[in-house]
Amino acid sequence: xxxxxxxxxxxxxxxxxxxxxxxxxxxxxxxxxxxxxxxxxxxxxxxxxxxxxxxxxxxxxxxxxxxxxxxxxxxxxxxxx
Amino acid sequence: xxxxxxxxxxxxxxxxxxxxxxxxxxxxxxxxxxxxxxxxxxxxxxxxxxxxxxxxxxxxxxxxxxxxxxxxxxxxxxxxxxxxxxxxxxxxxxxxxxxxxxxxxxxxxxxxxxxxxxxxxxxxxxxxxxxxxxxxxxxxxxxxxxxxxxxxxxxxxxxxxxxxxxxxxxxxxxxxxxxxxxxxxxxxxxxxxxxxxxxxxxxxxxxxxxxxxxxxxxxxxxxxxxxxxxx
Numbered sequence: 001x002x003x004x005x006x007x008x009x010x011x012x013x014x015x016x017x018x019x020x021x022x023x024x025x026x027x028x029x030x031x032x033x034x035x036x037x038x039x040x041x042x043x044x045x046x047x048x049x050x051x052x053x054x055x056x057x058x059x060x061x062x063x064x065x066x067x068x069x070x071x072x073x074x075x076x077x078x079x080x081x
Numbered sequence: 082x083x084x085x086x087x088x089x090x091x092x093x094x095x096x097x098x099x100x101x102x103x104x105x106x107x108x109x110x111x112x113x114x115x116x117x118x119x120x121x122x123x124x125x126x127x128x129x130x131x132x133x134x135x136x137x138x139x140x141x142x143x144x145x146x147x148x149x150x151x152x153x154x155x156x157x158x159x160x161x162x163x164x165x166x167x168x169x170x171x172x173x174x175x176x177x178x179x180x181x182x183x184x185x186x187x188x189x190x191x192x193x194x195x196x197x198x199x200x201x202x203x204x205x206x207x208x209x210x211x212x213x214x215x216x217x218x219x220x221x222x223x224x225x226x227x228x229x230x231x232x233x234x235x236x237x238x239x240x241x242x243x244x245x246x247x248x249x250x251x252x253x254x255x256x257x258x259x260x261x262x263x264x265x266x267x268x269x270x271x272x273x274x275x276x277x278x279x280x281x282x283x284x285x286x287x288x289x290x291x292x293x294x295x296x297x298x299x300x301x302x303x304x305x306x307x308x309x310x311x312x
Contacts, residue, residue: 051124055204
């Protein structure tokens with residue numbers, strides 16, 4: 001139906017996911033993961049699942065980012081592996 | 082676990098056009114959702130009415146996750162409790178969050194109560210409301226944000242949400258229907274309006290549980306025994 005837009009969001013989400021795996025600074029990873037959540041939310045919306053996209057936008061791109069940042073404060077900021 | 086392994090192959094294959102969900106069940110939902118409950122948003126009807134028992138299970142799962150965080154992370158002795166969060170020094174962050182918080186909260190309430198007509202509902206609205214409280218916790222510091230939503234309120238909120246949803250089922254049972262059969266509510270309205278109302282009560286229960294659980298997890302994480310750590 002709207003192939004190019006869906007493919008674009010899918011590609012952006014893929015890039016964000018790979019970047020989150022490669023970056024060593026965990027605080028940056030938390031921010032990249034919220035970006036991933038936002039792109040996935042856009043993807044759901046483009047595919048017509050608006051309720052699911054809404055949920056992902058609020059939880060994946062909002063609340064989990066804050067929870068990750070607070071959890072990182074309990075450990076070290078840099079990833080070892 | 083063994084039971085799951087035995088029962089697993091009996092499920093229809095992924096994308097199977099012959100399965101019940103792809104056949105008559107979905108068509109029944111699409112055709113009857115508005116007639117049954119006077120609610121244009123079919124997603125809301127399916128989540129809160131046709132599959133209300135599923136959603137009750139989801140709410141309980143969310144609540145149990147919050148309880149697990151509580152038992153693992155919360156410090157019981159208030160003297161030892163330090164806070165990770167203090168008020169921000171930036172005037173821009175301070176002002177922006179002060180303006181944004183009430184707007185987000187009003188929008189969250191709109192999402193909860195307008196879930197019948199537009200995308201949204203208890204989960205989304207509750208998560209938005211919790212997000213606004215977390216925004217205030219992060220920007221204004223833990224102490225200053227207590228008067229909007231005290232950390233002693235979050236677990237009672239979660240419990241109240243689960244009880245509202247489960248209690249609604251008990252009310253329909255007492256009125257002579259099945260569990261969560263909203264058209265048996267003893268209010269003397271038309272059947273579709275009763276189901277409409279039942280969905281609203283269920284959504285409010287879900288929202289309470291989500292707000293309480295998310296804020297509870299955040300508070301358990303941010304209140305450590307160590308006080309403000311190094312940057």
